[in-house]
Amino acid sequence: MAWHLTLGLLLAPYALVYGVSSLLLSHPTWAPARNRTWTARIEVPPAATSELRAVGARDALGLIGSVPPWRIEDDVDGSLRFRVVRPGRVYDAAWDPKTGEAEVKVRDGRLPGIVAGLHGLHALPGSGWGVAWGAYTQLSLAGFPFLILSGLLLDGARWRKRPAGAWITLGALLAVCALAGWLAF
Numbered sequence: 606m607a608w609h610l611t612l613g614l615l616l617a618p619y620a621l622v623y624g625v626s627s628l629l630l631s632h633p634t635w636a637p638a639r640n641r642t643w644t645a646r647i648e649v650p651p652a653a654t655s656e657l658r659a660v661g662a663r664d665a666l667g668l669i670g671s672v673p674p675w676r677i678e679d680d681v682d683g684s685l686r687f688r689v690v691r692p693g694r695v696y697d698a699a700w701d702p703k704t705g706e707a708e709v710k711v712r713d714g715r716l717p718g719i720v721a722g723l724h725g726l727h728a729l730p731g732s733g734w735g736v737a738w739g740a741y742t743q744l745s746l747a748g749f750p751f752l753i754l755s756g757l758l759l760d761g762a763r764w765r766k767r768p769a770g771a772w773i774t775l776g777a778l779l780a781v782c783a784l785a786g787w788l789a790f
């Protein structure tokens with residue numbers, strides 16, 4: 606019984622962050638972001654692809670986060686526009702190769718933005734912490750079914766005395782699985 610309680614306490618923070626981040630993603634106006642802009646003069650190393658150039662510019666600017674390839678614009682004149690995303694912050698950067706000047710617009714989501722950014726995060730380029738959160742996410746997702754089943758089994762003695770509770774729980778579980786299967790297809 607103690608192992609069940611320990612596992613529940615280990616998984617509770619993930620369930621709390623997942624629930625709060627779901628609410629924040631559903632209602633983005635609840636926590637508006639702060640915006641600011643800064644500039645820097647950087648050298649972007651030559652690269653074979655736009656994605657590698659954007660990653661080089663991100664590193665030259667000292668930013669941490671992933672560069673979504675669909676948010677990279679590499680113009681004919683060599684200028685580069687890209688986005689860097691991390692929990693709580695979004696950077697929109699534009700670099701002019703003629704002047705070496707980069708302008709970075711920062712949307713800072715503060716704590717609510719960080720919590721919303723953890724929703725589904727598995728890795729964060731430039732940071733070892735993102736990998737740790739990703740591993741915790743995977744372990745939590747694997748642990749929840751075990752926690753639920755072990756709770757049902759530990760409660761089995763009480764079910765023998767009151768079988769209606771067992772049938773209601775089993776029916777609700779099957780209804781949720783059927784709904785999830787129906788929504789998946």
